[in-house]
Amino acid sequence: MLPLVRAHLDSLGAMQPAQMAAAMAAHQDLASRMMDAMGADMRRMSMHGDAAWAALGDSLREDLADLPRHSGSALQQRMGVHIGRMRRMLAMHEAMMKT
Numbered sequence: 001m002l003p004l005v006r007a008h009l010d011s012l013g014a015m016q017p018a019q020m021a022a023a024m025a026a027h028q029d030l031a032s033r034m035m036d037a038m039g040a041d042m043r044r045m046s047m048h049g050d051a052a053w054a055a056l057g058d059s060l061r062e063d064l065a066d067l068p069r070h071s072g073s074a075l076q077q078r079m080g081v082h083i084g085r086m087r088r089m090l091a092m093h094e095a096m097m098k099t
Helices: 002-013 017-022 024-044 051-069 072-098
Strands: none
Touching: 002 024, 002 072, 017 024, 017 072, 024 051, 024 072, 051 072
């Protein structure tokens, strides 16, 4: 799933605000499935996230609730921050799975 999410984030980051708004439902679905899959991976390996993991997850969930309220340059700016958080979550998950 990680390569799919990375490709999606690359595509999303290159979109214009109207395209981002049109892709919002699909993005919310993919992001939710990604977070669920990561949680399942961790449970399967009896792993627990640290405070940074929990805080990042909370921030991502807040983003997903907040992003649809925005448009134009505000959406584009907030989406850039959100994409950065998503990439950090992917990197943290990969690091945890390697240990």
